[in-house]
Amino acid sequence: MTDTAHVRLRTPTVADGQALWQMAVDSATLDVNAPYAYLLWCRDFASTSVVAEFDGPPHKLGGFVTGYRRPDQPQTLMVWQVAVNAAHRGAGLAGRMLDHLATAQVAQGVTHLETSITPDNDASRRLFGAFARRWDASLKCSELFGADLFAESHLAEELFRIGPLRVHQRHQ
Numbered sequence: 357m358t359d360t361a362h363v364r365l366r367t368p369t370v371a372d373g374q375a376l377w378q379m380a381v382d383s384a385t386l387d388v389n390a391p392y393a394y395l396l397w398c399r400d401f402a403s404t405s406v407v408a409e410f411d412g413p414p415h416k417l418g419g420f421v422t423g424y425r426r427p428d429q430p431q432t433l434m435v436w437q438v439a440v441n442a443a444h445r446g447a448g449l450a451g452r453m454l455d456h457l458a459t460a461q462v463a464q465g466v467t468h469l470e471t472s473i474t475p476d477n478d479a480s481r482r483l484f485g486a487f488a489r490r491w492d493a494s495l496k497c498s499e500l501f502g503a504d505l506f507a508e509s510h511l512a513e514e515l516f517r518i519g520p521l522r523v524h525q526r527h528q
Protein backbone atom coordinates (compact mmCIF):
# COMPACT_ATOMS: atom_id res chain seq x y z
CA MET A 357 0.00 0.00 0.00
CA THR A 358 1.09 3.59 -0.68
CA ASP A 359 3.08 5.27 2.08
CA THR A 360 1.26 8.58 2.41
CA ALA A 361 3.75 9.85 4.99
CA HIS A 362 5.87 11.09 2.06
CA VAL A 363 3.14 13.18 0.56
CA ARG A 364 3.03 16.96 0.66
CA LEU A 365 -0.37 18.59 0.45
CA ARG A 366 -0.25 21.99 -1.20
CA THR A 367 -2.17 24.54 -3.23
CA PRO A 368 -2.07 23.86 -6.99
CA THR A 369 -0.42 26.22 -9.49
CA VAL A 370 -1.11 26.56 -13.21
CA ALA A 371 1.91 24.32 -13.81
CA ASP A 372 -0.19 21.48 -12.30
CA GLY A 373 -3.19 22.06 -14.58
CA GLN A 374 -2.42 19.39 -17.14
CA ALA A 375 -1.54 16.80 -14.48
CA LEU A 376 -4.99 17.37 -12.98
CA TRP A 377 -6.59 16.93 -16.39
CA GLN A 378 -4.59 13.70 -16.93
CA MET A 379 -5.68 12.33 -13.53
CA ALA A 380 -9.30 13.09 -14.41
CA VAL A 381 -8.87 11.22 -17.72
CA ASP A 382 -7.16 8.28 -15.99
CA SER A 383 -9.83 8.07 -13.27
CA ALA A 384 -12.25 6.64 -15.87
CA THR A 385 -15.04 7.81 -13.53
CA LEU A 386 -14.96 11.58 -13.47
CA ASP A 387 -16.57 13.77 -16.10
CA VAL A 388 -13.48 15.03 -17.91
CA ASN A 389 -13.45 18.73 -18.62
CA ALA A 390 -11.29 20.53 -21.19
CA PRO A 391 -7.56 20.89 -20.38
CA TYR A 392 -8.23 24.63 -20.36
CA ALA A 393 -10.76 24.23 -17.52
CA TYR A 394 -8.11 22.73 -15.23
CA LEU A 395 -5.70 25.57 -16.04
CA LEU A 396 -8.34 28.15 -15.20
CA TRP A 397 -9.19 26.27 -12.02
CA CYS A 398 -5.56 26.27 -10.91
CA ARG A 399 -5.43 30.01 -11.54
CA ASP A 400 -8.75 31.18 -10.13
CA PHE A 401 -9.74 28.58 -7.51
CA ALA A 402 -6.34 27.44 -6.26
CA SER A 403 -7.02 28.49 -2.66
CA THR A 404 -10.05 26.16 -2.49
CA SER A 405 -8.21 23.26 -4.12
CA VAL A 406 -5.38 20.96 -3.05
CA VAL A 407 -2.91 18.59 -4.67
CA ALA A 408 -0.96 15.70 -3.13
CA GLU A 409 2.66 15.64 -4.23
CA PHE A 410 5.00 12.73 -3.58
CA ASP A 411 8.56 13.36 -2.51
CA GLY A 412 10.85 13.29 -5.51
CA PRO A 413 12.54 13.89 -7.73
CA PRO A 414 10.46 13.69 -9.75
CA HIS A 415 7.74 15.42 -7.75
CA LYS A 416 4.73 13.49 -8.99
CA LEU A 417 1.15 14.30 -8.15
CA GLY A 418 -0.88 11.47 -6.63
CA GLY A 419 -4.23 13.18 -6.32
CA PHE A 420 -6.22 16.38 -6.23
CA VAL A 421 -9.35 18.03 -4.88
CA THR A 422 -10.90 20.98 -6.70
CA GLY A 423 -13.48 23.17 -5.05
CA TYR A 424 -14.94 26.64 -4.81
CA ARG A 425 -16.92 28.74 -2.38
CA ARG A 426 -20.44 29.19 -3.68
CA PRO A 427 -20.82 32.80 -4.87
CA ASP A 428 -24.29 33.20 -3.31
CA GLN A 429 -23.39 31.21 -0.18
CA PRO A 430 -19.68 31.74 0.56
CA GLN A 431 -19.80 29.79 3.82
CA THR A 432 -20.30 26.67 1.69
CA LEU A 433 -17.32 24.97 0.10
CA MET A 434 -18.45 23.03 -2.98
CA VAL A 435 -16.09 20.18 -3.78
CA TRP A 436 -16.13 19.76 -7.55
CA GLN A 437 -13.79 16.82 -8.27
CA VAL A 438 -11.65 14.45 -6.21
CA ALA A 439 -9.23 11.99 -7.76
CA VAL A 440 -6.46 9.76 -6.47
CA ASN A 441 -4.25 7.81 -8.90
CA ALA A 442 -5.26 4.15 -8.96
CA ALA A 443 -1.87 3.09 -7.57
CA HIS A 444 -2.40 5.18 -4.41
CA ARG A 445 -6.04 4.44 -3.60
CA GLY A 446 -7.24 2.94 -0.34
CA ALA A 447 -4.50 4.57 1.76
CA GLY A 448 -6.56 7.48 3.05
CA LEU A 449 -5.12 10.06 0.66
CA ALA A 450 -8.44 11.48 -0.51
CA GLY A 451 -9.59 11.80 3.12
CA ARG A 452 -6.37 13.60 4.03
CA MET A 453 -6.76 16.06 1.16
CA LEU A 454 -10.35 16.79 2.18
CA ASP A 455 -9.36 17.32 5.83
CA HIS A 456 -6.50 19.60 4.79
CA LEU A 457 -8.74 21.73 2.60
CA ALA A 458 -11.62 21.83 5.08
CA THR A 459 -9.32 22.81 7.96
CA ALA A 460 -7.97 25.76 5.98
CA GLN A 461 -11.40 26.81 4.77
CA VAL A 462 -13.15 26.49 8.14
CA ALA A 463 -10.50 28.85 9.53
CA GLN A 464 -11.67 31.28 6.86
CA GLY A 465 -15.38 31.05 7.64
CA VAL A 466 -16.62 27.96 5.81
CA THR A 467 -19.31 26.10 7.79
CA HIS A 468 -20.50 23.51 5.28
CA LEU A 469 -19.06 21.28 2.59
CA GLU A 470 -21.10 20.16 -0.40
CA THR A 471 -20.40 17.73 -3.18
CA SER A 472 -22.42 15.83 -5.72
CA ILE A 473 -22.16 12.11 -6.28
CA THR A 474 -23.79 9.66 -8.66
CA PRO A 475 -25.59 6.70 -7.00
CA ASP A 476 -23.10 4.18 -8.45
CA ASN A 477 -19.94 5.76 -6.94
CA ASP A 478 -19.41 3.72 -3.74
CA ALA A 479 -15.86 4.92 -3.12
CA SER A 480 -16.93 8.55 -3.25
CA ARG A 481 -20.00 7.97 -1.04
CA ARG A 482 -17.81 6.26 1.53
CA LEU A 483 -15.18 8.97 1.29
CA PHE A 484 -17.66 11.73 2.17
CA GLY A 485 -19.48 9.56 4.73
CA ALA A 486 -16.18 9.01 6.52
CA PHE A 487 -15.41 12.74 6.29
CA ALA A 488 -18.74 13.60 7.99
CA ARG A 489 -18.03 11.09 10.78
CA ARG A 490 -14.51 12.43 11.41
CA TRP A 491 -15.88 15.94 11.66
CA ASP A 492 -18.87 14.90 13.81
CA ALA A 493 -21.08 16.63 11.29
CA SER A 494 -24.42 15.65 9.85
CA LEU A 495 -24.72 14.58 6.22
CA LYS A 496 -27.86 15.41 4.28
CA CYS A 497 -28.57 13.88 0.90
CA SER A 498 -30.92 15.32 -1.72
CA GLU A 499 -31.22 15.43 -5.50
CA LEU A 500 -29.11 18.14 -7.13
CA PHE A 501 -29.43 17.53 -10.89
CA GLY A 502 -31.86 14.91 -12.16
CA ALA A 503 -30.83 12.73 -15.11
CA ASP A 504 -33.31 14.65 -17.30
CA LEU A 505 -31.22 17.82 -16.98
CA PHE A 506 -28.26 16.32 -18.84
CA ALA A 507 -27.99 16.52 -22.64
CA GLU A 508 -26.34 13.09 -22.75
CA SER A 509 -27.09 9.90 -20.84
CA HIS A 510 -25.97 10.63 -17.26
CA LEU A 511 -27.02 9.39 -13.85
CA ALA A 512 -28.64 11.88 -11.47
CA GLU A 513 -26.20 13.84 -9.31
CA GLU A 514 -27.09 13.70 -5.61
CA LEU A 515 -26.12 16.59 -3.36
CA PHE A 516 -24.27 15.67 -0.15
CA ARG A 517 -24.29 18.59 2.30
CA ILE A 518 -22.11 18.16 5.39
CA GLY A 519 -21.98 20.44 8.41
CA PRO A 520 -21.71 22.40 10.50
CA LEU A 521 -17.93 22.01 10.44
CA ARG A 522 -15.82 23.05 13.40
CA VAL A 523 -12.08 22.37 13.56
CA HIS A 524 -12.02 21.26 17.18
CA GLN A 525 -14.60 18.56 16.43
CA ARG A 526 -12.45 16.61 14.03
CA HIS A 527 -11.46 13.04 14.98
CA GLN A 528 -8.21 11.55 13.68
Ligand SMILES: CC(C)(COP(=O)(O)OP(=O)(O)OC[C@H]1O[C@@H](n2cnc3c(N)ncnc32)[C@H](O)[C@@H]1OP(=O)(O)O)[C@@H](O)C(=O)NCCC(=O)NCCS
Nearest residue numbers: 385438439440445446447448449450451479480482483486
Ligand atom coordinates in the same frame (compact mmCIF):
# COMPACT_ATOMS: atom_id res chain seq x y z
C1 LIG B 1 -13.00 8.29 -4.69
C2 LIG B 1 -11.47 8.32 -4.53
C3 LIG B 1 -11.01 9.76 -4.71
C4 LIG B 1 -11.10 7.80 -3.13
O1 LIG B 1 -9.70 7.96 -2.96
P1 LIG B 1 -8.88 7.14 -1.83
O2 LIG B 1 -7.64 7.88 -1.52
O3 LIG B 1 -8.74 5.74 -2.24
O4 LIG B 1 -9.91 7.24 -0.61
P2 LIG B 1 -9.57 6.95 0.94
O5 LIG B 1 -8.45 5.94 1.03
O6 LIG B 1 -9.39 8.27 1.62
O7 LIG B 1 -10.89 6.20 1.42
C5 LIG B 1 -12.06 6.90 1.70
C6 LIG B 1 -13.20 5.92 1.93
O8 LIG B 1 -13.59 5.30 0.69
C7 LIG B 1 -13.49 3.88 0.81
N1 LIG B 1 -13.07 3.37 -0.47
C8 LIG B 1 -11.91 3.64 -1.10
N2 LIG B 1 -11.89 2.97 -2.29
C9 LIG B 1 -13.06 2.29 -2.38
C10 LIG B 1 -13.64 1.45 -3.37
N3 LIG B 1 -13.02 1.17 -4.54
N4 LIG B 1 -14.88 0.95 -3.15
C11 LIG B 1 -15.55 1.24 -2.00
N5 LIG B 1 -15.04 2.03 -1.02
C12 LIG B 1 -13.81 2.56 -1.22
C13 LIG B 1 -12.52 3.65 1.93
O9 LIG B 1 -12.71 2.37 2.53
C14 LIG B 1 -12.85 4.79 2.88
O10 LIG B 1 -14.03 4.52 3.61
P3 LIG B 1 -14.00 4.07 5.15
O11 LIG B 1 -13.20 5.14 5.87
O12 LIG B 1 -15.44 4.05 5.50
O13 LIG B 1 -13.32 2.74 5.14
C15 LIG B 1 -10.77 7.41 -5.57
O14 LIG B 1 -11.35 6.13 -5.51
C16 LIG B 1 -10.85 7.92 -7.00
O15 LIG B 1 -10.02 8.71 -7.45
N6 LIG B 1 -11.87 7.47 -7.76
C17 LIG B 1 -12.05 7.92 -9.15
C18 LIG B 1 -12.55 9.35 -9.24
C19 LIG B 1 -13.83 9.56 -8.44
O16 LIG B 1 -14.76 8.78 -8.50
N7 LIG B 1 -13.88 10.67 -7.67
C20 LIG B 1 -15.01 10.99 -6.81
C21 LIG B 1 -16.08 11.75 -7.49
S1 LIG B 1 -15.81 13.51 -7.43
